[in-house]
Amino acid sequence: MRRRFPHWVSRWFEPLIEWTIRLCGWSAIFFVFGILFFVFREAAPALAGGLNLTEFFTSPNWRPDSTIQPQFGILALLAGTASVTLLAMAIAVPGGLGAAIFVSEYCAPTTREGLKIVIEFLAAIPSVVWGFVGAIVLNPLIIEATGAPIGINILNGGIILALMSVPIIMSVGEDALRAVPDTYREAAVALGASRWQIVYKVLLPAAKNGLLAAVLLGVGRAVGETMAVLMATGHAVQIPHSLLDPVRTLTATIAAELGETVEGGLHYRVLFVIGSLLMIMTLAVNLTADLIVKGIRGRQDV
Amino acid sequence: MQPIRSAPIALLASVVCLSVACSGGEKRDAGSAPPPSTGVVIRITGSDTMVNLVQAWAENYKKKRPDVSVQVAGGGSGVGIAGLIDGILDLAASSREMEPAELERATQKHSGVKPKEYAVALDALSVYVHKDNPIDAMAIEDLAEIYGDKGKIDKWSQLGVKVPGCTSDTIVRVGRQNSSGTYVYFREAVLGRQREYKLGSIDQSGSKDVVALVGRTPCAIGYSGMAYATPEVKTVKLAKQKGQPPVAPSAATAMDKSYPLARALYFYSPGEPKPHVKEFLDWVLSPEGQKIVSDIGFVPVQAS
Numbered sequence: 001m002r003r004r005f006p007h008w009v010s011r012w013f014e015p016l017i018e019w020t021i022r023l024c025g026w027s028a029i030f031f032v033f034g035i036l037f038f039v040f041r042e043a044a045p046a047l048a049g050g051l052n053l054t055e056f057f058t059s060p061n062w063r064p065d066s067t068i069q070p071q072f073g074i075l076a077l078l079a080g081t082a083s084v085t086l087l088a089m090a091i092a093v094p095g096g097l098g099a100a101i102f103v104s105e106y107c108a109p110t111t112r113e114g115l116k117i118v119i120e121f122l123a124a125i126p127s128v129v130w131g132f133v134g135a136i137v138l139n140p141l142i143i144e145a146t147g148a149p150i151g152i153n154i155l156n157g158g159i160i161l162a163l164m165s166v167p168i169i170m171s172v173g174e175d176a177l178r179a180v181p182d183t184y185r186e187a188a189v190a191l192g193a194s195r196w197q198i199v200y201k202v203l204l205p206a207a208k209n210g211l212l213a214a215v216l217l218g219v220g221r222a223v224g225e226t227m228a229v230l231m232a233t234g235h236a237v238q239i240p241h242s243l244l245d246p247v248r249t250l251t252a253t254i255a256a257e258l259g260e261t262v263e264g265g266l267h268y269r270v271l272f273v274i275g276s277l278l279m280i281m282t283l284a285v286n287l288t289a290d291l292i293v294k295g296i297r298g299r300q301d302v
Numbered sequence: 303m304q305p306i307r308s309a310p311i312a313l314l315a316s317v318v319c320l321s322v323a324c325s326g327g328e329k330r331d332a333g334s335a336p337p338p339s340t341g342v343v344i345r346i347t348g349s350d351t352m353v354n355l356v357q358a359w360a361e362n363y364k365k366k367r368p369d370v371s372v373q374v375a376g377g378g379s380g381v382g383i384a385g386l387i388d389g390i391l392d393l394a395a396s397s398r399e400m401e402p403a404e405l406e407r408a409t410q411k412h413s414g415v416k417p418k419e420y421a422v423a424l425d426a427l428s429v430y431v432h433k434d435n436p437i438d439a440m441a442i443e444d445l446a447e448i449y450g451d452k453g454k455i456d457k458w459s460q461l462g463v464k465v466p467g468c469t470s471d472t473i474v475r476v477g478r479q480n481s482s483g484t485y486v487y488f489r490e491a492v493l494g495r496q497r498e499y500k501l502g503s504i505d506q507s508g509s510k511d512v513v514a515l516v517g518r519t520p521c522a523i524g525y526s527g528m529a530y531a532t533p534e535v536k537t538v539k540l541a542k543q544k545g546q547p548p549v550a551p552s553a554a555t556a557m558d559k560s561y562p563l564a565r566a567l568y569f570y571s572p573g574e575p576k577p578h579v580k581e582f583l584d585w586v587l588s589p590e591g592q593k594i595v596s597d598i599g600f601v602p603v604q605a606s
Contacts, residue, residue, distance in 0.1 A: 063498060065380070065480045067401070076501070140518060149472040149521040150504065230507075235479070238502035246504055256507060260380030260481030262387055262407070 036279065043276045046269030062237045064257065064267045072270050079239045080247030084229060085222045087158030087243065088165060093215050095162065096169025100214070101199055103170065104177040116171070123167035127227040134160040134232025148244035150234060155243045157233035161225055165218035172217055176210020177203055209292045216289035220282045226251040250274050342578045347375040348382020348395035349483050351509045351527040352567050355423060355598045356395055359586055362594055366585070370578055376508070379483025386572055387411050392579050394570045397425065397483035397527070408572065415573035422586050424601035426528045426551030427484065427563035430513055430535040432520045437463045439539040439548035442492055442562055448473055448523065451498040458521070467520035475503035476512050476524035484509065488525050491563055528556070529599030553601045567600065
């Protein structure tokens with residue numbers, strides 16, 4: 001076979017490509033730390049003075065621009081984020097894991113590929129489109145079905161977020177199930193286990209770390225989502241008393257208010273404090289998921 | 303079988319890469335206007351109430367002066383005023399007057415030059431309810447009890463109406479987010495300077511969104527510019543006080559100020575406007591520019 005490139009090309013280009021790729025890898029780390037640094041730097045002056053942290057975490061009153069007495073209490077916003085995320089997970093975890101089990105264990109190979117493509121397509125729908133669906137389609141349906149005074153509320157946001165998290169939970173969960181060696185299945189079949197017994201008694205315990213990671217990545221997605229919840233939850237500052245109450249989330253607050261703040265003002269800084277809080281929350285969730293995945297890997301290699 | 307264990311990490315990495323790419327991309331948009339490299343550019347940002355009006359002015363001005371490009375962005379009066387203070391705009395559109403503190407900050411930022419105010423149109427800020435809602439009129443005090451902190455009205459029956467389709471009888475308050483000039487104006491005009499909004503209202507980012515949501519929600523009440531009325535909603539007549547005759551929002555009642563929520567819509571320029579901006583402002587205030595005001599659904603400022 002003839003060499004396609006002269007010798008000097010590969011001699012110069014190979015290292016060049018290698019370095020480019022290496023740079024791509026390292027740049028991710030650089031960007032993560034760069035963003036962390038930027039967000040914390042903008043938030044720091046508020047933490048150093050001007051922001052009463054007790055009020056910040058315990059007051060439900062969020063009136064950042066009041067001309068009478070600005071109040072920066074995020075309790076209602078935290079309750080909003082927590083309630084929507086919890087509801088979304090209550091729907092998405094059984095749904096996503098169920099889909100993962102079905103796709104990995106019960107499906108014929110052709111159906112499996114088709115289903116995976118369709119479910120993963122859900123992940124490709126832009127979040128603003130999801131928000132639109134929540135505000136226009138689900139809103140009247142919820143009013144009609146429940147008699148609620150308004151249909152953009154926790155229930156609406158929870159359903160939308162659940163639909164957005166299912167693809168992540170499903171695809172990571174399916175990987176975890178498929179990572180269980182086939183010998184486990186064969187051994188179970190040899191012992192006379194039914195299909196459901198295999199899933200319930202053998203696969204779920206064997207893949208539990210991977211499945212937990214799937215769930216946590218779903219949680220991370222739900223906590224960080226902005227546009228869809230901004231449109232679907234009603235954007236109302238209040239501590240909810242029922243699933244049908246509108247709420248406002250931390251992310252939506254930043255998105256809605258950052259534009260009006262004057263750079264360097266207290267309101268601007270406090271929004272960055274909220275941003276830092278969100279980053280710490282999602283980083284913690286993702287890190288936990290990562291460590292758990294590393295955990296399985298370590299054990300299976302033994 | 304080959305396990306794909308690194309999927310979560312790959313996912314994470316791609317999310318990071320994506321968000322990095324996105325934030326890079328948005329940064330440019332957020333500046334609301336590219337640098338004026340060719341021709342003359344007038345950058346206007348602010349009031350969402352005014353955004354359709356300013357857009358119409360921009361389009362018509364293009365026919366008159368093709369060499370001048372007027373770039374319009376919304377976001378709320380607060381966004382426009384913040385941009386004016388930060389010095390990235392030629393004009394800020396605002397549906398409320400600038401606060402003394404904001405004027406002071408802008409003056410400081412621009413080495414002692416005070417922003418200039420131009421009232422360019424009038425608006426009768428309207429209170430909207432669902433089209434099936436039988437309520438016809440309300441007093442400002444009622445509105446204050448609905449929207450104000452510790453207000454006592456939260457059921458439609460307290461106002462003496464039964465709204466079809468609203469089984470819970472709850473009044474759903476639809477409002478604007480706090481970057482909105484309408485939000486600030488409504489607070490001052492209805493609640494007064496010493497009263498806060500009751501928390502828990504559904505805060506929308508646009509004037510149109512308020513009306514659209516009210517149109518879809520039988521229990522709702524909302525406020526927005528008069529130009530945003532649709533067949534899905536109905537406007538409520540307002541009385542300055544209980545016992546006084548209620549007045550419907552219209553061009554006539556906005557002009558003679560008999561409507562309680564009649565207000566002006568403003569342009570602010572950081573100091574004396576540049577010649578091409580001044581020319582645009584003169585055109586906006588001319589009969590030709592003011593005709594567009596009535597076409598959009600607002601009220602022209604009286605010829606001065």
